[in-house]
Amino acid sequence: MGHREDLLEGAKRCLLEKGFVRTTARDIVKESGTNLASIGYHYGSKDKLLAEAYVALVEGLSDDFDPATGVAGDAEPGSLDRFQGVWSNIIGTMRGPGSLWRLSVEIVAMGDQLPAVRDHLALAQREAGRGLVSLFLGMREEDVREEDVDSAGAFYNTLMTGLICQYVFDPTTAPDAEQLTEGLRRVIGASAEAAG
Structure with a gap:
């Protein structure tokens, strides 16, 4: 592994231990066994490195979201199941102590103070929406249409952000998957009733 990869792995460990705001460049250097100059050379800034590390951590979790690995492995794509x-x-990844998702809340709360992180992650958020659409509709990410990213992807991202906030704030009262599904069922039913 080279300095770039060492820095990324060190930054991931620092994020999980300290979060964005409390992680210093020296912390990353100590954790990665590299030097301060490497951060600027490979990533441009500590904030950009931390943003890359956060995206890598979330991408590492995305395999856990796949319905094939859990409850609805054989459920019809696009179905309520x-x-x-x-x-x-997804909720299963939020339940553990020290959940990665606490970092998301930190970004939301501190976004204006972390502009490089916020800007980098804003670009990644659209692609996260594409990934969510592919999971729910059972298709490859590259086959997801742009209009689906902008509509369904935005919808799923909004649900995800709300869930993250609720689980970080109080996991005992946050909705589970069954409650979310029942809520969607009622919204669909009310819409159909209003149209009929």
């Missing part, structure tokens, strides 16, 4: 299965898997 698939919706429930994917959310069940």
Whole structure:
């Protein structure tokens, strides 16, 4: 592994231990066994390195979201069973102590003070929406249409952000996958009733 990869791995460990705001460049250097100059050379700034590390951590979790690994492995793509299965898997990643998702809340709360991190992650958020659409609809990410990213992807991202906030604030009252699915079922039913 070279300095670039060492820095990324060190930054991931620092994020999980200290979060964005409390992690210093010296912490990353100590954790990665590299030097301060390497951060600027490979990433441009500590904040950009931390943003890359956060995206890598989230991408590492994305395999856990796959319905094939959990409750709804055989559920029809686009179905309410698939919706429930994917959310069940995602919520499973939120329940552990020291959850990665606490970092998301820190970004939201400190976004204006971490502009490089916020800007980098804003670009990654759209691709996260593409990934979520592919999970719920059972398709490859490269086959997801742009209009689906901008609509369904934005919808799933909004649900995800709300869930993260609720689980970080009070996991005992945050909704589970069954409650989310029942809520969606009622919204669909009310919409159909209003249209009919």
